[in-house]
């Protein structure tokens with residue numbers, strides 16, 4: 001082990017990936033997580049090739065394979081008729097393969113991998129309140145009054161990051177006039193045609209829905225998230241429950257398959273979609289940020305988790321390369337490598353809103369042409385290749 005000791009505020013996807021990447025580089029870490037138990041919200045997420053490259057290099061390929069319910073096809077579908085276009089199949093040979101997992105399963109895999117190297121790395125019920133630093137050390141302050149010293153601090157404490165606030169001041173979110181619904185539907189509640197291993201994105205005039213199967217052991221579910229435009233302000237929280245009636249209202253006139261998903265969901269959550277001004281620099285002295293703490297984004301490109309995984313990898317490489325010499329310089333290097341890509345992903349995710357939602361889809365005379373033009377193989381490449389081809393393991397630092 002080197003003499004570096006990195007404190008991580010937040011044991012979510014990014015914080016745990018960073019802990020694992022650092023431990024693998026021989027750097028000691030402690031993770032301080034506000035939740036009293038290791039637990040994640042019930043929903044699916046997809047890991048795209050850029051995230052998978054990092055997880056594979058961390059030795060997680062077999063563990064991820066065991067929780068992946070691999071989709072053989074990605075399709076877009078028309079909101080009212082269900083007409084379908086295949087935009088990626090495993091046979092096309094492009095590297096757009098998506099890994100579909102339950103968030104709680106990915107979280108478990110990451111936590112187990114960290115604990116296999118350092119069993120007492122994860123400190124639960126430990127909410128970060130702020131930090132101080134001097135030339136030699138950084139002190140993480142917890143809400144319970146404890147203060148812990150380390151050589152570096154990583155704020156991986158999500159959307160409402162206390163580390164970001166302490167480092168860079170308040171950063172209020174701007175409501176994007178859209179809400180996201182998400183739910184998990186036990187497979188046995190659904191008719192046979194819902195059970196295909198296919199990831200579907202349904203396109204509509206003012207809303208869209210992404211759905212795909214996920215599994216936990218022998219149990220299978222369809223995970224869906226539906227984003228709908230609204231002028232009504234909604235709270236920015238992933239654990240706010242919503243009603244089936246309200247959700248059906250947002251998807252009035254949609255295809256019966258979408259109605260089936262909404263009506264059979266175990267629990268429906270609703271959250272407001274906000275964005276923040278990107279930070280030009282994520283680091284100050286011995287403190288830095290990663291994941292949603294520095295680039296929260298709307299979920300339209302499915303990149304929130306993948307970006308936090310990339311951040312974690314580059315951060316660990318920068319700290320390892322700099323050694324015990326100059327931690328602030330290593331954190332500045334990390335920010336310089338990552339901030340532009342983070343900001344670009346925030347902007348491009350937001351721009352997708354009006355690709356998924358478009359007035360042309362309301363009119364049968366224009367709807368089909370709109371999909372043909374906007375979901376052609378060329379458009380898919382333009383939209384996703386720059387994201388998926390990035391390799392955080394080898395990018396110049």
Ligand SMILES: Cc1cc2nc3c(=O)[nH]c(=O)nc-3n(C[C@H](O)[C@H](O)[C@H](O)COP(=O)(O)OP(=O)(O)OC[C@H]3O[C@@H](n4cnc5c(N)ncnc54)[C@H](O)[C@@H]3O)c2cc1C
Pocket residue numbers: 009010011012013014015032033034035043044045046047126127128129156157158159160161162182225238290291292293299302303304305306307308
């Ligand atoms: C329904 C849904 C579907 C999504 N689908 C995808 C997808 O398909 N692909 C994708 O790439 N992204 C997806 N995302 C986005 C993605 O989940 C997030 O961007 C990602 O989790 C960010 O990781 P993070 O570690 O920065 O934050 P989080 O995973 O949110 O972790 C932050 C952690 O910090 C903890 N914390 C908060 N405050 C404090 C504090 N003061 N002190 C200590 N701990 C604290 C929290 O409890 C949490 O454990 C989805 C999000 C949602 C809600």
